[in-house]
Amino acid sequence: MKIKTITCHEVYNYGASLQEYALLRYLENLGHEAETIHYKPPYLSKHFKLWIVSNEFFNKNIILRGIYLILKLPKRLINLKRKRKFDEFSIKYIKTGNRLYRSNEELKDNVPEADAYICGSDQIWNSFFENGKDATFYLDFVPNDKLKLSYAASFAIDELEDDIKGFVKEKVSNLDHISVRESSGKRILENLGFDKVTQVLDPVFLLDPKEWTRLMLPQVEEDIINKGKFIIVYDFDNDPVIKELAERLKKEKGWKIYAFNEMIDYADKNFYLDGPEVFLSILNNAECILANSFHAVAYSLILHKNIAVFNRSDKINTRMRDLLQSVELNNFLLNKDTISDYKLDIIDYKQVQDKLDVLIEKSKKYLDTALEN
Known part of the structure; x- marks a missing residue:
């Protein structure tokens, strides 16, 4: 099966990069052809920009702006080393389509071809940030005749603001299978009327x-x-x-x-x-x-x-x-x-692993069953 995933891509964070890799790798281990969608909206594309002025005070005039940029430039040039290391990791390990998409409209106009689409994991539905309010991360761009599911999508918060509840309910309703990473996320969706929500582990647990x-x-x-x-x-x-x-x-x-x-x-x-x-x-x-x-x-x-x-x-x-x-x-x-x-050395990791193994098996079963259907 050809599968496209979507998550917060190239945000230069260890967890974000590794969970993205883990889901793709697990799908490949199942025999699927998996790629992530190269989706970089403006609000996720500001990392390591040399000429951005993040303090509005220094944007008041060209002199203040110049002073700000001159003072920031040496450190920003050093930090480009981090960007290069993450980019090298992505090129080596995270398969992605050649086309860069910057908006939901671009995706709707030219939907990446696949048999199934997965949104997740990480904080894609966290409405404290722009990605939680972006219809793209709810697979809004995917035609209704295609299989759509979430895997370990995270709200990362205990409850939604009232003004976002209608949006989330509408977008999640279009998914064929729904899973979230936290019990709080499951409760959020159940309070919105969803009765078939599975709680699963983050993709990093899917790999041995x-x-x-x-x-x-x-x-x-x-x-x-x-x-x-x-x-x-x-x-x-x-x-x-x-x-x-x-x-x-x-x-x-x-x-x-x-x-x-x-x-x-x-x-x-x-x-x-x-x-x-x-x-x-x-x-x-x-x-x-x-x-x-x-x-x-x-x-x-x-x-x-x-x-x-x-x-x-x-x-x-x-x-x-x-x-x-x-x-x-x-x-x-x-x-x-x-x-x-x-205190150190008091965790019984045999007991912890026994509990993890049960949760890992449940997580794999959800994903395998959703894709088989």
Whole structure:
């Protein structure tokens, strides 16, 4: 079967890139011909632009604009290294059509040919962002005689604003099969009147851990191992609570701190300019992972790592909370009042894996059955 997927594409985020790869790879493992649609609307195309002025104050006149750009340019040129690494990963591992689409109208005018279309995974339906209000991510452009389904689509929030509910209900109604990643997403759709919604795992869980090992870089792993033990900080908010725990573990264990976010200035080494393969390679050798990232938590479970999980500041925490609840690790969602009780090496990963295996089988069954129909 020829299948086209659509997700937030080339947004230069580790989780976004790896989940996109995972779904395509799983479909290929089933014997399908799978490609992602090269969809880049303007609101998802602003990454690493050298001449963008993001502060309106400096847009007031040409002199202020010039000063702003001159000050920003050196750092932006350095950050292009990150873009190149992600682009190399996409070219190597993520199959996509040659045509670039920038709007829903362009897709409707020239629909990419396929037997089935899948929207998901990641936060494609998060209405805090533009993608959640974009009909494209609900497969609005696909003719009604084609098979349309969602896989692990995420709202990433607990409830919808009233003004978006009608839009979501209308667009989701056109799907032949519906699955979401979080129980909160299932509840959102059930409250809109949908009674056949399946909760599934993120695509990264569809692949055997050995498949992730194949993406890792032996030389990176060897270099890292030779430099001693370390913990990973993956923190989008520069959370002082995460910093406190990281520095405590460093002091107690003598471990180094490695990070993947530019703003983490207390790390012994920061890998934010590196691509997904380095990300996986380093996570695979960490003693512990401290994160407010959903996919960092997901890979911690896949790789059987010590974890400490923290909420984000922007109210998109249902993803991590739900994943931890699904394997009964709720007590590893920490805050400033509970980090003092944090202990290493107490996760029974045999029990966790047993629970994951049941959820993985359910997720595969949904996708296999939907495509067979």
